[in-house]
Amino acid sequence: MAKRAMTVDDSKTMRDMVAFTLKGAGFEVTQAADGKQALSQLAGTKVDVIITDLNMPIMDGVALIRALRADPKWRALPILMLTTESEAAKKAEGRNAGATGWLVKPFNPDKLIEVVKRVCG
Secondary structure, rough: OEEEEEEOOHHHHHHHHHHHHHHOOOOOOEEOOOOHHHHHOOOOOOEEEEEOOOOOOOOOOOHHHHHHOOOOOHHOOOOEEOOOOHHHHHHHHHHOOOEEEEOOOOOOHHHHHHHHHHHHH
């Protein structure tokens, strides 16, 4: 059974690039344009990993992670931040919210697959 990933980014191009990379590695991929849309889509589905951007309108990546970590159902779900931000304070904020890992855009497709497979067990 294929692992399921959700990519959350306000850039459709970025979502499509991440989805293309993951599908090539055998993942099923769902997409959301922001944290709020991700939460509503997650209500009716199961995913094995979420890859989210940090800076998005409506609900950013840190707010999404906090919302997910507040729900026992999602507490152990691997959540990776994929963002242009590389500042230590931003990384700390993501980690404190409950992010599993941090990748910087532009991403290396092989590295993305390696990290996603590692956190998915």
